Amino acid sequence: MINSKLPNVGTTIFTTMSQLAAETGALNLSQGFPDFNGPQGLLDAVGKHVASGHNQYAPMTGLPALRQQVAAKIARSYGATVSPDSEVTITPGATAAIFCAIQAVIRSGDEVIVFDPCYDSYEPSVELAGGRCVHVQLNLENFSLDFEKIQAALSARTRMIILNTPHNPTGALISRAELDLLAALIRDRDIYLVSDEVYEHLVFDGVPHVSVLAHEELYQRAFVVSSFGKTYHVTGWKTGYVVAPPALTVELRKVHQYVNFCGVTPLQYALADFMAEHPEHVEELPAFYQAKRDLFCDLLTPSRFSFTRVTGTYFQLVDYSAIRPDLDDVAMSLWMTREHGVATIPVSVFYQHPPQGQRLVRLCFAKREETLQQAAEKLCVI
Numbered sequence: 001m002i003n004s005k006l007p008n009v010g011t012t013i014f015t016t017m018s019q020l021a022a023e024t025g026a027l028n029l030s031q032g033f034p035d036f037n038g039p040q041g042l043l044d045a046v047g048k049h050v051a052s053g054h055n056q057y058a059p060m061t062g063l064p065a066l067r068q069q070v071a072a073k074i075a076r077s078y079g080a081t082v083s084p085d086s087e088v089t090i091t092p093g094a095t096a097a098i099f100c101a102i103q104a105v106i107r108s109g110d111e112v113i114v115f116d117p118c119y120d121s122y123e124p125s126v127e128l129a130g131g132r133c134v135h136v137q138l139n140l141e142n143f144s145l146d147f148e149k150i151q152a153a154l155s156a157r158t159r160m161i162i163l164n165t166p167h168n169p170t171g172a173l174i175s176r177a178e179l180d181l182l183a184a185l186i187r188d189r190d191i192y193l194v195s196d197e198v199y200e201h202l203v204f205d206g207v208p209h210v211s212v213l214a215h216e217e218l219y220q221r222a223f224v225v226s227s228f229g230k231t232y233h234v235t236g237w238k239t240g241y242v243v244a245p246p247a248l249t250v251e252l253r254k255v256h257q258y259v260n261f262c263g264v265t266p267l268q269y270a271l272a273d274f275m276a277e278h279p280e281h282v283e284e285l286p287a288f289y290q291a292k293r294d295l296f297c298d299l300l301t302p303s304r305f306s307f308t309r310v311t312g313t314y315f316q317l318v319d320y321s322a323i324r325p326d327l328d329d330v331a332m333s334l335w336m337t338r339e340h341g342v343a344t345i346p347v348s349v350f351y352q353h354p355p356q357g358q359r360l361v362r363l364c365f366a367k368r369e370e371t372l373q374q375a376a377e378k379l380c381v382i
């Protein structure tokens, strides 16, 4: 019998639901990935770089040209100046970036505050570092930070807080005022931040994403993580980055060097080319995804699901209390997939203690128009 280091980890719900969608032929609105391709120029650039021989190890910290593009984009988007050499590190996906940041600073016995509903990779990464997650629920009505609960969760052992904005699965954004409150709360404490901002460019209705990169005080203790997969519609490329002050970057790179050493070389060349040639891509993303959100929500208006349009990410939460209040959300997701041909993700799996009576499932709208139309047709007759 193996004495598992992660006894509570099994196959994730994302894998389970995607498999079930494939087996049953259901439309897969469960796992978060687009059913359309990334920009053609980006795809062509990969082929060009593979053919021209950019196929050996990249520098450990990431291709200089790509780190420069990241720094330039940060300056344009947030008005923040970061050093491409000493503050930006390219990683094989945001998941690896988060893992390395946690391993770099968390020790046995440390506590890490995470907010429920919570992305699933954080807790196993903390546990492998010997730490323990302390789960704090977001406010139930609008998924904002609950500062009374955060204050109550802080202890002498708290070593890190993990933020996620725009937030998966709720689509909520953290405001500047919330970041200021958080800064005041931890000012005199030895606490690091991981700010998971993989959906940084997917924000709607003119509401800006407030990056920790633009918060001078918080940035001094932060690892800010993003993903080219989300921004360029290429989740399968698993290429991301971490931005952190130089001293933290040194520690992060010590881990990254032995977990991955480097990211995939031709992908980094292609991303660097495309970012240089198409800086407008990120500026166009909010309108691109807002149109999908609005199409999907307009089509769902006649359905019996109730919802508030999300402010960020490519996920829409819908409440099914008026349809099957008798089913918990896992049962509802399985029923919707098997009986109605639409695969979804139950929100309870993002909680340590799911709120009693919550009846929410998450639908991914990073899909072609016809997929959204077909899905909405099925959802409207449930």
Ligand SMILES: Cc1ncc(COP(=O)(O)O)c(C=O)c1O
Pocket: 032, 092, 093, 094, 095, 096, 119, 164, 168, 196, 198, 226, 227, 228, 229, 230, 235, 238, 239, 240
């Ligand atoms: C909140 C959040 N963080 C991190 C990731 C992982 O990003 P990557 O695919 O670049 O590892 C995801 C992907 O779904 C996510 O939703």
